[in-house]
Amino acid sequence: MKALQIVKYGEIKEGLSLNEIDKPSIKSNDILVEVKAASLNPIDYKMVEGKLKDMISLKLPSTIGFDLSGVVVEKGADVKNFEIGDEIYSRVPQEQMGTVAEFVAVNSEFAALKPDNITFEQASGLPLTGLTAIQALEKVGIKENDRILIHAGSGGVGSFAVQYAKAKGAIVYTTTSTSNVDWVKALGADRVIDYKTEDYKEIANNLDIVFDTLGDDYTFDAFEIIKDGGRVTTIVGPPDEETAKQMGMQDYKLPEKLAKLIKDKSAEYKLTWMQPNAEQLKEIATMVEDRAIKPIVDLIYSLEDGIDAYEYLASGKAKGKVIISLS
Numbered sequence: 001m002k003a004l005q006i007v008k009y010g011e012i013k014e015g016l017s018l019n020e021i022d023k024p025s026i027k028s029n030d031i032l033v034e035v036k037a038a039s040l041n042p043i044d045y046k047m048v049e050g051k052l053k054d055m056i057s058l059k060l061p062s063t064i065g066f067d068l069s070g071v072v073v074e075k076g077a078d079v080k081n082f083e084i085g086d087e088i089y090s091r092v093p094q095e096q097m098g099t100v101a102e103f104v105a106v107n108s109e110f111a112a113l114k115p116d117n118i119t120f121e122q123a124s125g126l127p128l129t130g131l132t133a134i135q136a137l138e139k140v141g142i143k144e145n146d147r148i149l150i151h152a153g154s155g156g157v158g159s160f161a162v163q164y165a166k167a168k169g170a171i172v173y174t175t176t177s178t179s180n181v182d183w184v185k186a187l188g189a190d191r192v193i194d195y196k197t198e199d200y201k202e203i204a205n206n207l208d209i210v211f212d213t214l215g216d217d218y219t220f221d222a223f224e225i226i227k228d229g230g231r232v233t234t235i236v237g238p239p240d241e242e243t244a245k246q247m248g249m250q251d252y253k254l255p256e257k258l259a260k261l262i263k264d265k266s267a268e269y270k271l272t273w274m275q276p277n278a279e280q281l282k283e284i285a286t287m288v289e290d291r292a293i294k295p296i297v298d299l300i301y302s303l304e305d306g307i308d309a310y311e312y313l314a315s316g317k318a319k320g321k322v323i324i325s326l327s
């Protein structure tokens with residue numbers, strides 16, 4: 001079968017190769033999925049670039065990708081929750097990474113039936129970004145009437161987070177560049193801030209929550225615009241101490257600058273490192289079927305053009321999700 005593989009660390013063009021490899025075999029708790037679509041995420045190209053080498057060690061060549069939708073074509077002896085022919089979607093666990101391929105073995109505990117009112121391409125874009133947004137927003141207890149700024153409302157995570165926060169009854173501010181303003185407004189955000197022409201800190205302040213999807217100075221600057229006792233939830237900033245311990249960093253201490261900002265604002269600060277979760281995939285499917293969340297697909301590529309797809313995603317300009325279709 002064909003699979004897009006990381007063959008060496010470095011530039012995306014040299015680091016990826018479309019290879020012919022053996023079809024995977026399944027364990028007793030796995031389903032074998034014929035992949036119909038796989039979505040791309042920044043973690044994938046960060047792995048190609050070698051930026052996550054210390055956290056995730058790969059034996060190269062290694063098939064790329066964490067998100068898929070497809071059809072169950074085989075199941076292990078212990079699989080009770082799926083039948084052959086079921087249409088599923090999944091963010092596969094790390095040890096089963098490799099969704100940009102014709103077939104993938106997936107632990108059935110991490111899959112769910114795909115929402116039945118959307119295409120395979122749309123469904124494949126939901127797991128990693130949807131789970132990330134839900135886990136990051138629930139970690140700081142988002143609730144009705146919370147005033148929240150979600151950075152990068154046009155990104156994969158941001159476009160889901162805006163819709164999820166609105167479904168929870170929050171008052172949502174989000175940032176994007178000029179050409180994305182109109183369609184991001186249509187996601188339901190109360191105020192879309194064009195970061196090319198407006199200063200987000202002047203418009204969104206005294207907030208209950210900032211969702212930091214950008215990192216670097218954006219993480220620190222979030223404390224300027226939350227109210228006393230506000231919450232900052234990040235997916236790219238430094239870990240909070242509790243999360244660091246869960247990630248195995250036993251001696252980790254918060255950077256001094258961050259510790260001071262948290263103390264001065266009596267703030268809550270949390271990093272989310274997304275975990276695959278089938279119950280939350282079912283929740284996402286229900287929200288999509290109820291039309292509370294709509295999947296946002298930017299470009300769809302063929303498997304043969306997978307390297308171009310990753311180069312486009314890595315440009316940082318994707319409007320929603322970038323997908324590889326194998327249908």
Ligand SMILES: NC(=O)c1ccc[n+]([C@@H]2O[C@H](COP(=O)([O-])OP(=O)(O)OC[C@H]3O[C@@H](n4cnc5c(N)ncnc54)[C@H](OP(=O)(O)O)[C@@H]3O)[C@@H](O)[C@H]2O)c1
Pocket residue numbers: 041042043128129132151152153154155156157158175176177178180195213214234235236272273274313316317318319320
């Ligand atoms: N911790 C975790 O578990 C976890 C999980 C998922 C993702 N992440 C990380 O979270 C980040 C976001 O992921 P993603 O999938 O949403 O990325 P993405 O889809 O590639 O984000 C692209 C979007 O970012 C927007 N953007 C870029 N610079 C911006 C700025 N200064 N202000 C506002 N918007 C800006 C772009 O909009 P414009 O073109 O309009 O600028 C574009 O629409 C990545 O670094 C990813 O690795 C972490």
